[in-house]
Every structure is written in structure tokens, then in C-alpha cells.
Amino acid sequence: MHADAPEISDLVVAYDPETLARLPVRREQVLGELEAQRMPRAVRIVSSWPHERGVLDAAHVDRVLLTAHHELTRLSEEFRQGERMLRILRPLLAALRSAGVRAPYRIVDVGCGLGFVMRWLAAHGGFADDVSLIGCDYNAAFVRLAQALADEERLDCKFVVANAFRLDSEATIFTSTGVIHHFRGEGLKRFLFRQAAVAPAAFVHADIKPTYLAPIGSWIFHEARMREPLARHDGVLSALRAHSGESLLEAASSACPEFAASLFDGQRELVPILRVMQALVGIRRELLPAFNDQLGSLQNHFREWK
Amino acid sequence: MTPSLLALLAIVDAAFAGFRAGAGRNARIFKRAYYARSMLIGTLFGVMLVTVLGGVTLLLLAASADPAQQYAELVAVGSRMLWVFVPYAVLVLSALALYLFSDHDLRAFATVAILGPFTLLRPWVIAMGAAVGLCASVDRVTWILTLIACSSVVLSGRLLDRRARLRL
Numbered sequence: 328m329h330a331d332a333p334e335i336s337d338l339v340v341a342y343d344p345e346t347l348a349r350l351p352v353r354r355e356q357v358l359g360e361l362e363a364q365r366m367p368r369a370v371r372i373v374s375s376w377p378h379e380r381g382v383l384d385a386a387h388v389d390r391v392l393l394t395a396h397h398e399l400t401r402l403s404e405e406f407r408q409g410e411r412m413l414r415i416l417r418p419l420l421a422a423l424r425s426a427g428v429r430a431p432y433r434i435v436d437v438g439c440g441l442g443f444v445m446r447w448l449a450a451h452g453g454f455a456d457d458v459s460l461i462g463c464d465y466n467a468a469f470v471r472l473a474q475a476l477a478d479e480e481r482l483d484c485k486f487v488v489a490n491a492f493r494l495d496s497e498a499t500i501f502t503s504t505g506v507i508h509h510f511r512g513e514g515l516k517r518f519l520f521r522q523a524a525v526a527p528a529a530f531v532h533a534d535i536k537p538t539y540l541a542p543i544g545s546w547i548f549h550e551a552r553m554r555e556p557l558a559r560h561d562g563v564l565s566a567l568r569a570h571s572g573e574s575l576l577e578a579a580s581s582a583c584p585e586f587a588a589s590l591f592d593g594q595r596e597l598v599p600i601l602r603v604m605q606a607l608v609g610i611r612r613e614l615l616p617a618f619n620d621q622l623g624s625l626q627n628h629f630r631e632w633k
Numbered sequence: 634m635t636p637s638l639l640a641l642l643a644i645v646d647a648a649f650a651g652f653r654a655g656a657g658r659n660a661r662i663f664k665r666a667y668y669a670r671s672m673l674i675g676t677l678f679g680v681m682l683v684t685v686l687g688g689v690t691l692l693l694l695a696a697s698a699d700p701a702q703q704y705a706e707l708v709a710v711g712s713r714m715l716w717v718f719v720p721y722a723v724l725v726l727s728a729l730a731l732y733l734f735s736d737h738d739l740r741a742f743a744t745v746a747i748l749g750p751f752t753l754l755r756p757w758v759i760a761m762g763a764a765v766g767l768c769a770s771v772d773r774v775t776w777i778l779t780l781i782a783c784s785s786v787v788l789s790g791r792l793l794d795r796r797a798r799l800r801l
Contacts, residue, residue, distance in 0.1 A: 397657055397659070398657035400657070400660045406741070446662050476661055479661070482662065544745060544749075551750070552657065602741065
């Protein structure tokens, strides 16, 4: 496996970019791509899935992805993804208020999956009433379950099948967790450019931090914690595909120069086990002084702003 | 002392196996009760396992020509196994305490450096415990009982996992 190898979950679902309607995925096409990338394990996984006349059974694909995302929720709990996001969002929201950015503040999670981070924030964030939490994903099965779970636990957040950059109302802050490594090469710049085009005040994209221990660490955790073969496969690959801090900052400065960008927990460590995730944080340049004022001791977690 | 400690470790291990079986199957945010129930099921499973293994041990002792000698042999093997199991348990429980009661960075350290890797190592630690325990024993009954006990502890995790999967 190598950094540019595709994750199975990237290949087995397809959507119409305009309508977001689910498109049929041909099994042979997926297997051909995986074989071309010399990914025998991935080939074995997809080969075992049901298909009808060469088209992968979408219901089965959703079942596998839902199982994988349930398991991913467990890792999100263990690695405290919600808590990490909250540590950044609190000073960010305080900065927006102090800088006079008008409420309401809409936090939009891109590729929310089962919406763990948004639901966690709704449960523990203690946000004011003028802050709303919205999770967006293309996968309707994820969104349905995320909303059902939020409703069941009476959590004040909303989930929609939507392109996060084409919502009816403006987003104040875009967030994501474990998503941006799916955008490769120029795709990452396009993602950041489209995000900037919607004119949010800030963004926070958390992802695995690529270190020399990340691949083995990821393998250990996915073997120890995950059961679904796809989850194990894609999880390990995610660590290989994670963007370096330099790539993220370079992409941000080129795609959205109107934002000051830095990395939260992006520092290189001799033994990189304390901070296994990093976050690309961007804020409109004029809001940066207010954000810095709100950071306090959290300032140490940021690298130099670019 | 040795049999009680081994029984306690087996029950605690089963409680954690119950937790692991439940984890990753419930995407709710508030699930303390769910995890508590998963651990309770694991604990009950562990108590049943220990009871069965205790019963088998008693039967074997009753059938032995020299029960006192047989018991001493079993305790000696068990004591050697504890050389492996107790440090493992202390390390894992300490990491768990660190995870539950410390700040963000130390929690990450506890889970990345200890809790994750040592979950993966668990079957190997049990195998090593059995090997260390049996290294100085030539008694066939002791070997069989030790191997059955260690295998059933390893399998208990899989059984609890299967149970949780079938209940979904």
C-alpha cells in the first residue's frame, strides 16, 4: 500500500455531483482499480460482496460502511475527537464574538459520517443558543442514522444530505475530522478553494498526523479495535494517506490566501505518540488577532501562522 | 492466594472483554449504561468461567492419587503464571487510570502507548503466561488444566464478541 492508493470506501460509492443521487458502481471497475494498484487484500474484501449484474449491491455497501463507521465512532471516543474540536472551537467562537462577527454562528461539519463530532459537541459543547451545529454528508444512510441518534438523545444538531459548500444558509465555521486525506493532490486545493468561496469566518480540519509511527500505530489500533475488514483496511491506509503539515499549509496558502492558516498539534515530536492527530486551522486574516487573544495556553499547540 | 488472584484476573479480563465486545456497536453519545451493561455481562461470563474451571480442578484433584501434591503443583504453575499476568494487569490498569483521570496529552499517551497495543498483545501474554507457568512442570494433568484454562480465557473474548454481534 502506498499514499496514493485509494481507500475501498472511496471507490465503492459514487454520487451525482449535482443531484447527489447515488450512482451504480460497477464491481469490475472497482476490482480493476484495486488490482491496478496492487491491493490484493482490498480485492479480496470487495470480491466477497454481493452484486447484481456486475453492479455492487448498494444496500450491502451501506451496511458495511455503517458497521465501519460505528467502529470508527469508538476510535473517535478513544481519541477524544469531540474534545479536541471543542478546544479549538471555544476560542474561535469567542474570537468571532469579540471581533464583532454577527450571530448566528453556524458550524458545518463536512463529511460528517454518523455525526459523532457534531453530536458530541451538541452534548458537551455548552454553546450558546446562537450557535448551530450542522453535519453534511453525501451518504443518506449515514445522515439518517446521525439524525435519528441526535433525535433519540435530544441533541441540538442537524444532519443533511448535502454538499457542505452549497447550503442555503451561510456557514461560519467549517469543520471535518478524518476527511481531508481523501482529497489528493490538486483535489485538496480545490476543496479549500471551494470552501473559501462560501466565505466562512474560519475552518478546522482535523486528520491523522503523518509521522514515522503513524502507519504501525494505525495498524495496531485498527487490528485491536476494528472488526470490519474494510475498516481495518481503510484505517491503516488513512495513516499513509494523511497529508503532511507542510502540504496542508501550502495548499491553504495557495487555495485560500485570505485565510491565515496554522496547524493545531502539528509540531514534530521525537516520539510521536502524544499528539496523533493534527488540525489545519484557518481564520480570516482580520480575525486572527482576536483569535490569538482568546487562545491563552492553547497558543503553544499552534505552529506559526502563515 | 494464587488461585484467588488468578480467578480475579480472569474475571477482570472478562469484564474488559465484555466492554470490547460492546464497543464500536453503539454510536450514541451517552452510553455509560450501555458500557456498564457490557462489562457486567463480561463479568458474569468471567464468574461462570472461573466457576466451571474451579469445578473441573476440584474433580481432577478428587480423581488424583495424591491430591495435595497435585494441588501444590497447580499452585506452583499458577504462581509462575502470575509473574507474567500481574505486571500486564498492573500496566493496563495503570494506563486505564491515566486515561480516565489525566489531561488530554496523557490520555493520548495511555491509549496509544499501552491500551491499544496491549489489547492486541493479550492472547500472546496469556500464551506466554501459560508457557512460563508450565516450563518447569511435567505433570500431564497440570498441563491439560492450564492449557484449557488459558484457552478458555482467550476464547471468552471471542465468545462475548460473537454474542454482541448476534444481538445486533
